[in-house]
Amino acid sequence: MSVTALPETSVPGSMVDNRSWYQRNRLRVAPWLFLAPAIIFFTIYVIAPIFQSIWTSFFEWNGLNNADGTSSAKWIGLGNYVELLDDEDFYTSLYNNVLWLVLYLLAVPAGLFIALFLNQTVTGMRIYKSLFFFPFVISQVVVGLIFSWFYNPNFGIVGEVWRFFGAAPPSILGDEDLVTYGIIFAGLWPQIAYCMILYLTGLNNVSPDQVEAGRLDHAKGWKMLWYVILPQLKPATFIAVVVTVIGALRSFDMIAIMTQGGPYGSSNVLSYYMFEQALSEFGFRMGYGSAIATVLFFIMLFFISYFLWSMYQDEKR
Amino acid sequence: MFPTPIEKSSPGIQTTYKVFLPIALFIWLLPLLAIFMTSVRSAGDINAGNVFGWPTSFQMLQNYVAVFTESEATTYFLNSLKITIPTVILSVAMACLAGYALAIYRFKAALPLFFIFVAGNFVPFQILMVPVRQLSVETGLYNTVTGLVLFHAAFQTGFCTLFMRNFIKALPFELIESARIEGVGEFRIFWHLVLPLVRPAIAALAVLIFTFIWNDYFWATVLTNGEASKPITAAMKALNGQFVSRWHLVSAASLLAAVPPVVMFFLMQKHFIAGLTLGATKG
Incomplete structure (x- = not known):
């Protein structure tokens, strides 16, 4: 350093x-x-x-340099973006991103629900809370592996349950219509745990006076939750939404582990599609990949700006 | 307290709650339990289709040892440590300095800089991928532990600075002011006065960054290609290949990869949660 x-x-007081x-x-x-x-x-x-x-993203480039050391990139202006407009796989990925975003946000109410369920002082509650939080600590790679196993129609739990009811088990990760839902469901597992812990901490700080005042006004159950508790949980909700939105748009690990975007690109999202185009056996299309990344970046920038704006409003106070 | 404490409800409801609690936990952790049960079975069990029944023999120790003896897992684990620990030290150190500057000094650029750190922390990895990989290749850092450490440290500095700045901002400013009047130098104020006070924040960041970096998959895939510097998470796929359809070993390896962050979490739970819920408690 x-x-x-x-x-x-300097010594304070010296005149010169x-x-x-x-x-x-x-x-x-x-x-x-x-x-x-x-x-x-x-x-x-x-x-x-x-x-x-x-x-x-304005170049056509395979990531290599020419023999004389100069870059082999070729300027094509908006060429990559024009190509994106006609790219079926790009639209599939974009659609799946929207699906992720919407369904992933279920983690917020689900986390709140579990937090309310666990916000008691029964013996051993601390251990229960820790164990409920457990999935968040595990890497997404391992979560992906666990769920690939869980979904396996031959020896996974899903197969077992379906056979128990006498039905032929579906191959969730092999079915174009089910695969994205299957991965999102797996992704929700750790994310719900994260939202839960945010809400548990929030509930800890709910002012008992206000709850008491609410009770005196005969607020109960849902009404109490909606009018007294939730407003006090606003900071927790804000963070839960931020991390869930960012998490949804960043989803990569689970897709890479569980399906690699398949079958036939049906579970692709922009983050994985970009990687596939720029850095996989399908080719090194750095320019095209960068164009996809730029699109994703601007989608996220929209949310980031909103979050920063909210934080700025807080700062000013 | 909300919801109403269960002790205030009827004994019937109390019992129902106490019975339902472990059941709920069991369902919640079912995917994890399933993979654990697989990891303690023998290969024979799995081949015979006995995946959910009681194992004919418990081979926990054999299976878990086999992960290390029959693959490069030891190298991968060491790599994970070699990547994770320096990253934690570097990013937390930089964030202490930067957070201190952004919280204590009043200058015009402070807030915009702070927001740049916050925003940078939220960008998609893919927008950084091509240039960072290119930079690593050109500087010879591609496929090295150092390359991963430098990138991770830089990226995590965003989050750490956000955390540190808010933590230091909440300290009483008079402390620093009176030290200045006493004529204490700026760095000495930071080192002797502020640093001891932010120890809880350092602990929280350290466990959190440890977990984030240990669990990283994307950058380990983008910035390495050989075995030599791959951490355990990125190597899971390779291990999958090496243990073709030996599911008991695959599941044992996955669980082993999850152990360090889990241990970290249980040892430092308070700090961990304090880190995650940053700001969620104020207001």
Whole structure:
């Protein structure tokens, strides 16, 4: 850390300002010294790549350089975006992204429901809460494997249950119409756990006075929940929605593990489709992949702006 | 307290609740239990189709040891540690410095910078993928542990800075002001006064980032291609291939990959939850 060598501050009270430039300006300079490592890292690995990706999306490029070391990228302007407009797989991915977004948000009420169920003080409750939270700690790769196993028609639980009722088990991950729902269902498992923990913490901080006042006004059950409890849980709801929306649009690991976008691209989402185009055995179409990433980026930017705006309103208060 | 404490309801409801609780937990963890039951079976059981019945023999130890002896799993686990631990140290250190600057100093760029860190933390990975991979290839960091560490540290700095800045902002500002009047240097204020106070935040971030990085799959896939620097999550697919249809080993390996974050969570539960619920408790 370079900042360790800062000079000591001057003796207060000396009349002639013979302090060094740094000492005179330290309140203006110091924050930038503290920020320098973070800004440098973040610029190189996060900020700059965003613009580079958008720039790349105007090129046709296989990611390789020519023999003389120059890039083999060829400028095609909006060519990649024009191609996207006619790309069936792109629309499938986009549709699946919407599906993810809508269904993934079920994690928020489901998490609230479990949190209400668990917000009691029975013996051993702490352990129950921890175990309910468990799925969130496991990596999505493992969750994907667990559910591939769970859905397996031959020896998974789903197969077992269907056979118990005398029906032929469906191959959920092999069926074009069911596969996305199957993956989203698996994805909901850890996400519900996350929302649950947010709400459990929120419920902990609900003011007992207001609950008491509500009771005196004969508020009960749903009415109490809707008019007294939920308004107090607003910060928890905000974070739950933020992380769920971002999580839905970022979904990648489970698709990569469970289906690789199949069968026939029917479970693809933009994040995986981009990867498939830019970096898989199907080819190294860096420009086309970047165009897909740019579309996804602007979809997410819409939500990010809304979140930042909400945070900014909070900051101002 | 909401809902009404169960002790205030009739004994019938209380008993129902206490009976239903373990059942609910059982259903909730059913997928996990199923894979665990598979991981303790013998190969014979699985081939004979005995996947849900009582195992003919418990082979937990054999199966779990076999994961390490019959594959490169040890290398993958070590790689995961070599990637995760330096990332945690680097990103938390940078975030302490940056969070301190953004919380304590009043300068025009503070809020816009803060929002850039927050926004960067939410962008889709795919918009970074091609340039970051290209940069790694050009600098010789592709397929190295260092390459992954540097990227992860940079990316996580966004989230960590958000967390640290809010935590430091909640500290009493008079402390810092009086230290300044005493003539204490800016870095000494940070090091001797603020850093000891943010220890809980450091703990929370450390467990959280450990879990995030340990569980990362995308970047490990994009920035490595060989076995030498693959962490365990990215290697699960390779292991799947090596253990073709030896389901007891596949499931044992998956569960093993989940162990470190789970241990971390149970040891540091309070900090972990404090980290996740950032801001959810205020207001």
